[in-house]
Amino acid sequence: MSLASVIRSEQALLVPTYDRYKILLQQGSGVYLQDADGNRYLDFLSGIGVNALGYRHAAIQRTLKKQAGRLIHISNLFFHPYQAKLAQRLTKISGLKRAFFCNSGTEAWEGALKFARAYARSQSRNGSRPRWRILALDNSFHGRTFGALATTGQAKYREPFAPLLSGVSFVAFNDVVELIRKFDSSVCAICIETVQGEGGIRPVSPEFLQLARKLTRKTGALLVLDEIQCGLGRTGRYFAYQHYGVEPDIVTVAKPLAAGLPLGAILTTNRVAHALHPGMHGSTFGGGPLACAVAIEFLSVLEGLLSHVSESGDYLRSRLDWLKAKHSCVREVRGLGLMLGMELDSADRAKAAVSQMLQRRIFINRTNENTLRFLPPYIIQESHIDQMTRALDEVLSGDPPQPIRQRRARKSTRKESQN
Ligand SMILES: Cc1ncc(COP(=O)(O)O)c(C=O)c1O
Secondary structure (H helix, E strand, O other): OOHHHHHHHHHHHOOOOOOOOOOOEEEEEEOEEEEOOOOEEEEOOHHHHOOOOOEOOHHHHHHHHHHHOOOOOOOOOOOOOHHHHHHHHHHHHHOOOEEEEEOOHHHHHHHHHHHHHHHHHHHOOOOOOOOOEEEEEEOOOOOOOHHHHHOOEOHHHHHHHOOOOOOEEEEOOOOHHHHHHHOOOOEEEEEEEOEEOOOOOEEOOHHHHHHHHHHHHHHOOEEEEEOOOOOOOOOOOOOHHHHOOOOOOEEEEOOOOEEOEOOEEEEEOHHHHOOOOOOOOOOOOOOOHHHHHHHHHHHHHHHOOHHHHHHHHHHHHHHHHHHHHHOOOEEEEEEEOOEEEEEEOOHHHHHHHHHHHHHOOEEOEEEOOOEEEEOOOOOOOHHHHHHHHHHHHHHHHOOOOOOOOOOOOOOOOHHHHOO
16 A cells, blocks of 8 residues: 555545654664655654664563463453563562553543542541542643543643543642642642653652652642653653652553563552452553563563663763754753653744754654654664754754665664664
8 A cells, every 4th residue: 555545545434633654654673663665764753752772672572472372361351460460560669569551541540630639539537528629730741532631731632622530730840839729628639740751751850859759748649640751760760759759659550561562560658559449440452461471571671671771861962962062043952861851942843843853863852832852772782872963953944855875675684682
């Protein structure tokens, strides 16, 4: 099928929720993707943070094949060996004690909100009204289902679907004075993306996160962190909150967890878990044997990659800072590890930069209108960062693209698929 015929069919058949780049992708290897015409693209986006190990990673392929040959799905009516094993890994690296598995980020977040309300209810005494208010942050993004939308601090996502879940108030990002003003004993949870992703790659300030922890500890409310984009190694530590010395009551993860298969998780404390009992929450697909077996393999590979993520993140940051010093249109470079953003002076310039990078066969994208987002696979090497930086330098300088050597992707070798 040609790109033109796929576009025609999708236009006729799909609900029009996506505005896709006009590229028909066919395969990937290492940090490269290849389209139907054989053009190769350097990937600094990882399927929005999912493909942390790039494409065709040998260990992931092996586990996938082995487990797919044994058992893909059984429902949560029965046991299989991998949920507990995966929970053991996730609790060990997070410091939390319990896990619940689902299929996506928004579903993890939705469950986290339910857990917060259920916990508040379990704690209410003498017929008093359980804490119900949820504080979330301006500019945040937690997903597309109703609870997630209700706590997403960007009106453009919420408004078409109002009215949403009640009891949610928004606090200006990193504004400690407003947090103190809006917090009281009716709050059951403070919800924070440790590093805002869709909101423009903005790490929460240590002062704000520590205050949120202090306030919630005082009343028994929960600190709920969304690490769906920034968690699981993206910032160079297992979890972004580990940069802050703060422990949450609940953390949600998803994107890279099963290396491209849909899997999300809610991690929490024993105290919160005890507020739930069988039948209160569940999922048909969540935590199936295939996704869990692959996630266990992902975490094994990740263990050996964390320091590489930190070092590559520092290197990418230094190259983006160099571009900032050189180009007056760059306002700020922000982020942690391999989750970096470059804010430009206008949305139009950022939009043009993404499409000009695409002409140079490099994937980045734009978030929060004017911020270029860099989420490369964790296996990225300095040479790839140099290639991307050179192209972005050209784009920001307004230079025309250099002719691209037509280079068909070779059949991947084992080495290539691992870098
Ligand atoms: C921080 C954050 N939370 C939640 C979500 C929703 O995840 P999903 O698209 O898997 O539902 C996203 C997706 O981009 C995200 O970045």
